[in-house]
Amino acid sequence: MDKEILRVGIIAELDAINLYEQMANMTENEKIKKILLDIAKEEKTHVGEISCPN
Numbered sequence: 001m002d003k004e005i006l007r008v009g010i011i012a013e014l015d016a017i018n019l020y021e022q023m024a025n026m027t028e029n030e031k032i033k034k035i036l037l038d039i040a041k042e043e044k045t046h047v048g049e050i051s052c053p054n
């Protein structure tokens with residue numbers, strides 16, 4: 001059960017990274033682009049956290 005929860009969590013974080021990076025590529029507003037890429041970076045740390053929960 002916990003393994004499945006972590007698996008779904010990892011997928012959710014990877015989806016979030018893709019979403020933020022896609023949106024960053026869609027905008028021409030550099031300020032918004034930077035915010036979105038910063039958030040994508042945070043999501044990458046979440047993948048690390050949820051992949052190594054100990």
Ligand SMILES: [Fe+2]
Pocket residue numbers: 013016042043046
């Ligand atoms: Fe996240």
